[in-house]
Amino acid sequence: MARIPSQYMAGLTLERAGPTPLVEQIARHVEAAISEGALSPGGRLPSWRDLAAQLGVARGTVKAAYELLIDRQLLVAAGAAGTRVADPLPSPTRPPAADDADLVTPDVRHEVDLPLVFRMGVPAHDAFPATVWSRLHRQAVQQTSMLTGHLDPRGLPALRAALAAHVAIARGVACSPDQVIVTTGFRASLATALQAVGAAGGQAWVEDPGYPVARRALELSGLHPVAVRVDGEGVDVAHGRNLAPRAALAFVTPGQQAPTGVVLSPRRRQDLLRWAAEAGAWVIEDDYLGELQLSGRSAPALASSDHPGRVIHIGSFSKTLSPMLGVGFLVAPLPLAQRLIDIAVWLSAPPNAAVQLALAMFLREGHYLRHLRRMRQLYARRRSRLVEVLGTLGAQGCGPAGLAVMLPLPHGFDDWRLAERARAVGLAPAPLSPWFAAASQLNAGLLLGVSNAVENRIVQHCHRLLALISEPAHAAGRSAGLLRPPSTRRPTIDGRD
Numbered sequence: 160m161a162r163i164p165s166q167y168m169a170g171l172t173l174e175r176a177g178p179t180p181l182v183e184q185i186a187r188h189v190e191a192a193i194s195e196g197a198l199s200p201g202g203r204l205p206s207w208r209d210l211a212a213q214l215g216v217a218r219g220t221v222k223a224a225y226e227l228l229i230d231r232q233l234l235v236a237a238g239a240a241g242t243r244v245a246d247p248l249p250s251p252t253r254p255p256a257a258d259d260a261d262l263v264t265p266d267v268r269h270e271v272d273l274p275l276v277f278r279m280g281v282p283a284h285d286a287f288p289a290t291v292w293s294r295l296h297r298q299a300v301q302q303t304s305m306l307t308g309h310l311d312p313r314g315l316p317a318l319r320a321a322l323a324a325h326v327a328i329a330r331g332v333a334c335s336p337d338q339v340i341v342t343t344g345f346r347a348s349l350a351t352a353l354q355a356v357g358a359a360g361g362q363a364w365v366e367d368p369g370y371p372v373a374r375r376a377l378e379l380s381g382l383h384p385v386a387v388r389v390d391g392e393g394v395d396v397a398h399g400r401n402l403a404p405r406a407a408l409a410f411v412t413p414g415q416q417a418p419t420g421v422v423l424s425p426r427r428r429q430d431l432l433r434w435a436a437e438a439g440a441w442v443i444e445d446d447y448l449g450e451l452q453l454s455g456r457s458a459p460a461l462a463s464s465d466h467p468g469r470v471i472h473i474g475s476f477s478k479t480l481s482p483m484l485g486v487g488f489l490v491a492p493l494p495l496a497q498r499l500i501d502i503a504v505w506l507s508a509p510p511n512a513a514v515q516l517a518l519a520m521f522l523r524e525g526h527y528l529r530h531l532r533r534m535r536q537l538y539a540r541r542r543s544r545l546v547e548v549l550g551t552l553g554a555q556g557c558g559p560a561g562l563a564v565m566l567p568l569p570h571g572f573d574d575w576r577l578a579e580r581a582r583a584v585g586l587a588p589a590p591l592s593p594w595f596a597a598a599s600q601l602n603a604g605l606l607l608g609v610s611n612a613v614e615n616r617i618v619q620h621c622h623r624l625l626a627l628i629s630e631p632a633h634a635a636g637r638s639a640g641l642l643r644p645p646s647t648r649r650p651t652i653d654g655r656d
């Protein structure tokens with residue numbers, strides 16, 4: 160390989176009194192010579208000694224400049240063969256242009272701003288316990304910032320202990336902290352549960368209507384959802400037994416059925432647990448609203464009467480505190496505990512340590528129960544005011560449904576399109592039809608989340624919504640049967656639909 164004679168460095172004049180160190184000046188000069196092509200790949204640079212003598216600097220100065228460029232991958236040290244110009248690095252492949260492929264479909268785009276009015280699945284943005292939470296979080300950051308080890312993948316022991324105590328008091332579930340696995344939220348809990356059950360290829364009961372996000376997650380995990388009807392007692396277990404007696408699992412919302420709000424009756428609870436024990440099936444209990452029963456006392460969790468040990472209980476802080484915290488948990492039934500723990504330990508990562516510790520303190524010091532009490536009162540007020548206003552304005556047949564109000568629409572309405580139109584005017588009702596396995600013109604409706612329906616603006620919001628519903632565009636949609644087929648409707652990832 161050709162040696163680059165030291166004359167190539169002739170153009171280098173050093174500013175000895177300038178602010179830039181000599182090492183950096185030499186390095187910049189060599190770098191410029193490479194990028195201008197004066198020094199080509201493979202060419203050998205002058206030895207430290209020669210260049211140092213030529214420039215009138217110490218050998219160590221040239222050596223340091225060469226080392227800097229070796230670190231920047233512009234030069235390579237070739238031992239006795241000296242220092243050479245490195246081959247150019249391959250240029251990075253061109254990132255696909257935005258229009259090459261639309262990888263992110265509209266249903267997985269998120270809005271992280273303040274929630275719009277009637278948005279489902281988010282707590283009240285004006286009632287987050289910010290003062291207490293900030294204090295505890297600050298403390299937790301101080302306590303955890305010195306720790307540099309790995310977190311327990313099952314979650315901080317302090318949080319698992321606090322959660323075990325909380326589910327015992329609030330949900331009637333007796334478990335040890337070792338059965339509790341802290342996750343980054345509902346979807347992480349569901350993914351852990353589905354991996355542990357390992358039932359790909361099998362059938363899974365889902366409620367009809369039911370949470371579309373869960374239906375889609377089951378499909379993506381290789382399960383075949385079987386839609387089991389929901390009536391005034393919750394999921395109809397006899398119907399499930401008829402449709403898929405050997406299903407591998409059932410995904411249910413017994414505390415308050417999503418979206419109807421119906422509490423699973425004691426009789427159906429027994430039926431469901433009996434079926435699970437007989438069929439060797441697992442029941443995934445999505446307790447997303449368990450503690451937020453707005454009228455009367457919360458029914459205990461299904462897991463509280465799970466003597467055969469078939470129920471995987473999933474809890475969430477998304478509705479009670481904030482989805483932004485990124486914390487959820489599951490309680491493992493004893494027969495599946497080891498497998499669930501293995502999945503958590505080897506395949507998942509726990510939430511941020513400071514958030515976990517702050518939450519543990521928040522629970523332990525009683526703030527969470529106090530916060531829940533306030534939230535129940537606030538949401539109950541907002542929900543009854545919304546039902547009252549809609550009734551006064553002539554909306555037919557609307558009624559409470561969990562943390563939402565369900566507003567049925569006349570047959571043939573395109574609730575999906577109506578929800579899109581509403582978003583353009585700052586309202587975010589969810590269309591009801593995607594919650595049904597077979598979206599049909601018979602189940603058009605809107606779900607109006609109550610958590611951000613601030614009382615003194617409800618009349619104004621309802622007027623705006625009802626005006627949209629009576630627009631001729633929707634009447635045209637009705638007569639032309641514009642309801643899109645179910646296959647084109649996918650749930651949005653933030654649980655809106």
Ligand SMILES: Cc1ncc(COP(=O)(O)O)c(C=O)c1O
Pocket residue numbers: 279280281344345346370412417445447475476477478482487653654655
């Ligand atoms: C039925 C149901 N389950 C679970 C969740 C929790 O979802 P996440 O914790 O991802 O917000 C939601 C959110 O809207 C829901 O509606």
